[in-house]
Amino acid sequence: MESVDVLDTSALISWPVERMSGAVVLEGQKGEVERKFPERMISLEVSDLNWETPTDESVEIARKLASKTGDISGLSSIDLGLLALAIEKNGRLHTDDYRLQNLCKNAGVEWLPVETGGISSVWKWEVRCSGCQSKAEQPNFVTLKKEELGECQDCGAPLRVKKME
Numbered sequence: 001m002e003s004v005d006v007l008d009t010s011a012l013i014s015w016p017v018e019r020m021s022g023a024v025v026l027e028g029q030k031g032e033v034e035r036k037f038p039e040r041m042i043s044l045e046v047s048d049l050n051w052e053t054p055t056d057e058s059v060e061i062a063r064k065l066a067s068k069t070g071d072i073s074g075l076s077s078i079d080l081g082l083l084a085l086a087i088e089k090n091g092r093l094h095t096d097d098y099r100l101q102n103l104c105k106n107a108g109v110e111w112l113p114v115e116t117g118g119i120s121s122v123w124k125w126e127v128r129c130s131g132c133q134s135k136a137e138q139p140n141f142v143t144l145k146k147e148e149l150g151e152c153q154d155c156g157a158p159l160r161v162k163k164m165e
């Protein structure tokens, strides 16, 4: 049986969307991606990723393991959730986080570094007016389509998502 890919956030934002088909990610990662990489969220919404939440039992297993190895102190709830999902799904975790890698080894979970090959940098995005360039507040990108960004409050020109310099 082909093991399922579980993606940490760096994989989630750097992998080509086609490659993520069928992969499992945390429901809790949505907020993080939305906040930091809103443009990315638009393409993730149309991908066939499986957004899931681990069971309380597997979170508890992950937490106990992390206490035992001492990795728990630097671990976010998202990290813990990813480990729990990987355990639960008997999956393969893609992460560059050394704590998570260490935990995978201890849990007998297969892990791989995130291959970002070819995709050199991670971009950040912001919303700006296409006319006067003034910066607008970032809307909720989960439900948003590009054409729904709206208009500039200062000059009325359409707002655009732009790569931050």
Ligand SMILES: [Zn+2]
Residues within 6 Å of the ligand: 129, 130, 131, 132, 133, 134, 152, 153, 154, 155, 156, 157
């Ligand atoms: Zn404007």
